[in-house]
Amino acid sequence: MNRSEWPPSGRVGLIGGGEYAGAYLLLAVEINDCWAFYISDDPSLWAVEDLRTDDFWVADADLEGVLAEMAVEWAPEAEDSLLEKAVFDARGEWERRRAKRASRRGRWFRDRRTQV
Known part of the structure; x- marks a missing residue:
């Protein structure tokens, strides 16, 4: 798989084998x-x-x-x-974290300007 072509917010698939057969996988580039x-299993079923x-993480x-x-x-x-x-809502959490970081950065720069 090519990291540069993988969607930034990852892809979802159904696991068909191994310990987690039947659960969903969200695979994201790190x-x-x-x-x-x-x-995760489907939370609407369990x-x-x-x-x-x-x-x-996997190398x-x-x-x-x-x-x-x-x-x-x-x-x-x-x-x-x-x-x-429906299964993870990780993308929503990632968006909330990005917005919070952006808000903190803006506040940090505003605070720095008032100190100068």
Whole structure:
């Protein structure tokens, strides 16, 4: 997989094999030659206390092998965003964090100008 061509907000797929078969994967490009794996069962089908969830990083060199072992079937791109929101809502959280960081940066620069 090519990091530069991967969508910045990741892709969602259904895991078909291994420990997390039947759960969803949100795969996102991370820093330092790593990919972030966010895993969750569909929360509309399971009680919160029974949900399987996990997250971990995988190095570029190991990515293809891990994905093959998981037998991931990627969601159609047109459904990707809705599925991610229903299962993970990580993109919404990422947007909230970006907005908060931007607000803090703006406040920091405003504070610095008043001190000069």
